[in-house]
Amino acid sequence: MARKYSSKEYLSVKDLEKVLDSCKLNLHQIDEVWPNLYIGNVGIAQNRSALQNLGITHILNAAHTKRGSIGDQNYYGTSFVYCGIPADDSTHFDLDVYFKPAAEFIHKALNTPDGKVLVHCIMGMSRSSSLVLAYLMLYHDMPLHAAIRRIIQKRAIYPNRNFLALLLDLDLQRKKKHRRCVLL
Numbered sequence: 001m002a003r004k005y006s007s008k009e010y011l012s013v014k015d016l017e018k019v020l021d022s023c024k025l026n027l028h029q030i031d032e033v034w035p036n037l038y039i040g041n042v043g044i045a046q047n048r049s050a051l052q053n054l055g056i057t058h059i060l061n062a063a064h065t066k067r068g069s070i071g072d073q074n075y076y077g078t079s080f081v082y083c084g085i086p087a088d089d090s091t092h093f094d095l096d097v098y099f100k101p102a103a104e105f106i107h108k109a110l111n112t113p114d115g116k117v118l119v120h121c122i123m124g125m126s127r128s129s130s131l132v133l134a135y136l137m138l139y140h141d142m143p144l145h146a147a148i149r150r151i152i153q154k155r156a157i158y159p160n161r162n163f164l165a166l167l168l169d170l171d172l173q174r175k176k177k178h179r180r181c182v183l184l
Contacts, residue, residue: 011145011171034136041123058116059120062087062119063086064087090160091162127159143171
């Protein structure tokens with residue numbers, strides 16, 4: 001028999017914003033939010049010597065080609081593996097089309113010898129954190145609320161409402177997949 005889910009198990013964007021509001025951390029240029037996985041802003045992303053000192057090997061730019069966000073494989077040379085996502089931090093951008101490719105990039109990078117990944121956007125709060133949350137959901141099977149709680153222990157983040165809704169959809173797909181597997 002299929003398990004019934006109560007409405008309490010389905011969170012809303014407003015519920016997630018309350019969790020995000022509970023974070024009391026100050027915003028830094030860069031924070032390690034998971035082993036060898038960092039979220040940062042464009043300032044740190046453009047400081048190649050600081051990245052090398054941190055041991056960063058891979059860069060996922062969630063603001064590729066946006067004003068103020070220089071960077072591509074030519075900029076980083078052979079010192080870093082670069083992936084750029086041309087995301088807008090807006091109420092209409094479909095960031096979810098990048099959830100799986102970004103998560104795959106992060107996963108592969110973390111599984112290379114000495115792999116350390118910086119995921120950044122302009123401020124390191126919305127686009128980049130949304131991609132890291134998707135990675136935790138897809139590759140570590142974390143429910144969205146648990147992934148958010150884990151990240152806000154390390155970094156102040158605040159995905160926009162649109163991205164939170166897209167992440168909720170991903171979380172719902174993850175839950176449906178689990179229910180389907182239990183029934184088989």
